[in-house]
Amino acid sequence: MIETAVQSPNSMSQQVTDQGTHLPTVAPTEVPAFKVQNLSIWYGQKQAINDVTIDIPSKTITAIIGPSGCGKSTFLRCLNRMHELMPHTRVEGKVLFQGEDLYGAGVDPAAVRRRVGMVFQKSNPFPTMSIAENVTVGLKLNGLRKRSLLDERLEKSLRMAALWDEVKDDLKKPGMSLSGGQQQRLCIARAIAVEPEVVLMDEPASALDPIATMKIEELIGVLKSNYTIVIVTHNMQQASRVSDKTAFFYVGKLIEFNDTKTLFSQPKEKKTEDYITGRFG
Amino acid sequence: MQSTPGNNRRWRTIKSAIVSALSFIAAILVVAPLGFVFFHLVRSGAGAVNLSFFTQLPKPVGEAGGGMVNAIVGTAELLGIAALIGVPVGVLGGVYLAEYGSARSNRMLRFIADVLNGVPSIIWGVVVYGLVVLRFKSFSAYAGGLSLGLIMIPLIMRTTEEVLLLVPNGYREAALALGISRWKTIVHIVMKTASKGIVTGILLALARVAGETAPLLFTAFGNRFWNHSLREPIAALPLQIFTYAISPYEDWHRQAWAGALVLIVGIFFINIVVRLLTRNPAFRVL
Ligand SMILES: Nc1ncnc2c1ncn2[C@@H]1O[C@H](COP(=O)(O)OP(=O)(O)O)[C@@H](O)[C@H]1O
Numbered sequence: 366m367i368e369t370a371v372q373s374p375n376s377m378s379q380q381v382t383d384q385g386t387h388l389p390t391v392a393p394t395e396v397p398a399f400k401v402q403n404l405s406i407w408y409g410q411k412q413a414i415n416d417v418t419i420d421i422p423s424k425t426i427t428a429i430i431g432p433s434g435c436g437k438s439t440f441l442r443c444l445n446r447m448h449e450l451m452p453h454t455r456v457e458g459k460v461l462f463q464g465e466d467l468y469g470a471g472v473d474p475a476a477v478r479r480r481v482g483m484v485f486q487k488s489n490p491f492p493t494m495s496i497a498e499n500v501t502v503g504l505k506l507n508g509l510r511k512r513s514l515l516d517e518r519l520e521k522s523l524r525m526a527a528l529w530d531e532v533k534d535d536l537k538k539p540g541m542s543l544s545g546g547q548q549q550r551l552c553i554a555r556a557i558a559v560e561p562e563v564v565l566m567d568e569p570a571s572a573l574d575p576i577a578t579m580k581i582e583e584l585i586g587v588l589k590s591n592y593t594i595v596i597v598t599h600n601m602q603q604a605s606r607v608s609d610k611t612a613f614f615y616v617g618k619l620i621e622f623n624d625t626k627t628l629f630s631q632p633k634e635k636k637t638e639d640y641i642t643g644r645f646g
Numbered sequence: 647m648q649s650t651p652g653n654n655r656r657w658r659t660i661k662s663a664i665v666s667a668l669s670f671i672a673a674i675l676v677v678a679p680l681g682f683v684f685f686h687l688v689r690s691g692a693g694a695v696n697l698s699f700f701t702q703l704p705k706p707v708g709e710a711g712g713g714m715v716n717a718i719v720g721t722a723e724l725l726g727i728a729a730l731i732g733v734p735v736g737v738l739g740g741v742y743l744a745e746y747g748s749a750r751s752n753r754m755l756r757f758i759a760d761v762l763n764g765v766p767s768i769i770w771g772v773v774v775y776g777l778v779v780l781r782f783k784s785f786s787a788y789a790g791g792l793s794l795g796l797i798m799i800p801l802i803m804r805t806t807e808e809v810l811l812l813v814p815n816g817y818r819e820a821a822l823a824l825g826i827s828r829w830k831t832i833v834h835i836v837m838k839t840a841s842k843g844i845v846t847g848i849l850l851a852l853a854r855v856a857g858e859t860a861p862l863l864f865t866a867f868g869n870r871f872w873n874h875s876l877r878e879p880i881a882a883l884p885l886q887i888f889t890y891a892i893s894p895y896e897d898w899h900r901q902a903w904a905g906a907l908v909l910i911v912g913i914f915f916i917n918i919v920v921r922l923l924t925r926n927p928a929f930r931v932l
Pocket residue numbers: 408411412413431432433434435436437438439440451
């Protein structure tokens with residue numbers, strides 16, 4: 366406990382005050398992966414996210430649910446600065462990632478995205494590349510050259526994405542030759558190959574059949590031990606199956622955020638209850 | 647109801663027959679000149695296309711035989727210089743339009759490119775004459791290649807832009823989400839995905855300028871001999887055809903026909919390569 370306190374500058378300053386005032390030391394809780402404070406996002410004149418404050422814990426699966434158009438994707442994309450690829454977006458408030466301000470001056474969005482990866486709704490393997498190239502392209506273009514290391518990461522990523530056994534003899538085949546569900550797992554392998562700390566997933570299974578969906582859900586459960594996962598889904602069953610924490614968004618606002626079990630069994634807000642009981646959405 | 651269903655059907659059948667007959671005639675009118683030109687070229691020129699046409703220099707007036715090897719090589723050199731100028735500028739311009747430019751600057755650039763595409767090619771010759779030939783006091787391969795390259799730029803720019811815009815945004819986002827920088831994403835993901843389309847645009851632009859004569863009159867000028875330096879006037883197939891065709895000599899006329907045939911077959915060949923690139927599923931990217 367003391368060791369961790371010494372390593373982290375934040376808790377170190379705390380320790381000094383503690384010693385000075387002789388207060389009993391508080392057990393340090395796990396630092397959240399993201400501390401989002403009063404976040405608002407606009408597309409031109411249209412406000413998509415309205416004053417959201419939330420702490421997303423590390424090494425857990427956080428689901429974001431809410432009716433379509435409520436700002437789930439927008440919120441997710443601002444956790445790795447992807448939303449700014451759209452023209453005329455504006456952000457107010459703070460997003461702290463491991464204590465660092467993601468929107469601070471001099472922060473390189475590419476460096477952020479290397480640590481906070483993303484998987485999209487529509488699987489999108491690069492069409493000119495083989496299965497193997499799809500997985501290693503992020504490493505190669507970020508400067509990793511060594512053959513043996515690339516091969517090692519290739520196998521590791523495909524294994525983690527539960528795809529290795531299905532493709533190990535076809536690594537040279539085009540990524541596009543795989544089935545829809547396999548393509549999505551290939552995209553997950555591609556995302557984790559660069560060894561990010563967080564994987565954001567925007568409705569990763571919404572275009573897949575039930576069996577492929579199940580595989581992805583299993584995979585997400587396994588990834589949890591190594592990664593912080595934030596998953597957007599409009600499927601409440603999916604949220605309750607896979608996630609530890611669930612956040613309910615409604616017209617750009619965070620209505621409720623709690624342990625998944627609690628949120629689905631004893632929602633505090635009337636809106637949440639209406640939504641999870643299927644009264645709208 | 648003015649007519650019975652039976653009548654109505656017959657009238658519709660007749661209308662349909664008339665329209666399809668008219669479109670068939672229109673289609674023939676489009677294809678016929680091409681067939682006619684090609685047939686005429688083969689009939690008048692094939693006789694003079696022989697080994698010496700591809701291996702010998704033009705003979706002085708009065709002497710029979712000789713060939714156009716210097717013009718064939720000259721055209722290749724001019725196209726090479728044109729490509730060195732037109733391809734990088736055109737492709738980078740297209741990349742700017744598709745990937746970087748703001749809506750406002752793009753509208754202006756597209757308008758300029760479209761205007762340039764419509765400029766008569768002789769104007770490019772005059773411009774290069776003024777800028778290069780007068781300054782260096784000599785017609786040259788450089789000047790000829792430059793005038794062709796300038797024609798290629800707006801052509802390549804627009805086709806490159808179009809094929810880059812066909813690349814789905816999902817690929818850009820996927821690459822950027824891996825922490826790959828913007829320019830590497832453009833070069834290694836977007837342009838690679840669109841590479842067949844870009845190459846097609848380049849080949850079509852080359853095919854288009856390969857037959858240009860007017861801009862070369864003021865720039866490359868033509869040369870009856872081998873040119874030993876790119877700073878000297880250089881022969882080109884279209885120029886040679888032009889010179890031979892307006893000469894009073896029967897023998898030169900035959901050679902002009904042969905040159906035209908070779909030129910057309912060459913351009914035809916480029917178009918076939920383009921077709922293969924865009925059609926064969928093995929090559930299909932876009
Ligand atoms: N690129 C955009 N330009 C303008 N408005 C947008 C854009 N993307 C999303 N929006 C708007 O922002 C709101 C939130 O969208 P989004 O985050 O995609 O919702 P969700 O993922 O929950 O369906 C919607 O009202 C949508 O119309």
